Every structure is written in structure tokens, then in C-alpha cells.
Amino acid sequence: EAGVAQSPRYKIIEKRQSVAFWCNPISGHATLYWYQQILGQGPKLLIQFQNNGVVDDSQLPKDRFSAERLKGVDSTLKIQPAKLEDSAVYLCASSLRTGRMGQGEQYFGPGTRLTVT
Amino acid sequence: GIQVEQSPPDLILQEGANSTLRCNFSDSVNNLQWFHQNPWGQLINLFYIPSGTKQNGRLSATTVATERYSLLYISSSQTTDSGVYFCAVEPSDSGGSNYKLTFGKGTLLTVNP
Numbered sequence: 001e002a003g004v005a006q007s008p009r010y011k012i013i014e015k016r017q018s019v020a021f022w023c024n025p026i027s028g029h030a031t032l033y034w035y036q037q038i039l040g041q042g043p044k045l046l047i048q049f050q051n052n053g054v055v056d057d058s059q060l061p062k063d064r065f066s067a068e069r070l071k072g073v074d075s076t077l078k079i080q081p082a083k084l085e086d087s088a089v090y091l092c093a094s095s096l097r098t099g100r101m102g103q104g105e106q107y108f109g110p111g112t113r114l115t116v117t
Numbered sequence: 118g119i120q121v122e123q124s125p126p127d128l129i130l131q132e133g134a135n136s137t138l139r140c141n142f143s144d145s146v147n148n149l150q151w152f153h154q155n156p157w158g159q160l161i162n163l164f165y166i167p168s169g170t171k172q173n174g175r176l177s178a179t180t181v182a183t184e185r186y187s188l189l190y191i192s193s194s195q196t197t198d199s200g201v202y203f204c205a206v207e208p209s210d211s212g213g214s215n216y217k218l219t220f221g222k223g224t225l226l227t228v229n230p
Contacts, residue, residue, distance in 0.1 A: 042203055042220030089158050097216055104148040104207055104216050108160040
């Protein structure tokens, strides 16, 4: 079974530029998550989708971050414009969970390491 | 929100030694996972263990949900075990369908040859 796929793996941009990350979850997984992991810390949830609807985006800096999950499969996360403090690893995860049904175990992709200079 | 504390923050072992990592959490949980983050940043699932005991090779984990802690045991450690070990929990009182994981700060394990 293929795991969670993410691209690109690395990205270096200058501040005020824009960047987009792509995620393809495990086939059949209804719930998709984007996390931000700053060096030395644990991952922090940015946004959670169930199918193509947003469940939780309370931690997403909406003035510069946006995310979508068209057709309930792939997802993109965009930052525009980027700031120095956005330098982090962006992790995508998925799970079988649908509402209160299904196991909630989350599986993570390899991440995208973003450096903003 | 729920608090997750991991100890110790750092651990240095010689190859072949055993170790125990601890995760304390402040509220009841539906889900608890242990991850190993390798030097390339990949989060590897070790255990999905909201309660009880599981074993997988040299690793085992125990969660005592009523006392709000989980333990990860590593036996006969190898250099490839090095990395950061994270505990992450999903609180039981999540509203609606918001099932997000809250991570601890991790334990950095270094296994020397």
C-alpha cells in the first residue's frame, strides 16, 4: 500500500514570495491533515479536511496561508506572501477516520522542508 | 487544551542498552500514537495505543489511560534507533469531528556504537 506522498521535498524561497505544497493521501483515507513543524518542536496542526470539507482551520494564519482539497483526494497548501518565521517542515497526514467512525491512526508523509530567506 | 509532556527530553545510550520513554497527558484520550522521527524528518508510526500493551520486535508500549500516561520501551538499542520519539494524543472531548493530534515536545535519543 502506497503511503502519503508529498512534493516538493525541499524548497528555498525569499520572503514575500509565494510557495505551494502538494499532498496525496493514502487511498481511501477520508481525513487529511496539514501540520507545521518548527525545528525543535512537535508538529502543530494547521488544517484538517474531511473529504473536501474543512473541519478545523483554527490554527491556520489565514492572512497568508490557504489550503484546498478539491474532489476529496489531493490537497495543496499555499503560503503567500512568505515570512521568515514560516521556515519549517510542512507535514501532510491522513487517516481512515470519518466522523466518529473508523480508526483514527494518522499516517504521515515525508514532509516538505521550507526555508525562507 | 490537552497538555502532553514527554520525558526525558534527551537520552544518550550505548548500543545494546535498554530504555524507557514516558508520555504524560492531562486529559482522557481517544487516540495515542508513538512516532519515531528519523534524521530525514520522516515520522514513522510505531504504535497506535489508546490503551493496553503492544509489542513490535524490540519495541513495546503500554498506555494506562486511567492514570494518563504511556511508556515506550526500547530493548537492545541499535544506532538506527537514534532520532526523536514523539507521543501524540487526541483528546476524548474533541467536539464534532475535530480529531487532531496534539504532540509532545519529543525525546531525542542518541545511540552510540
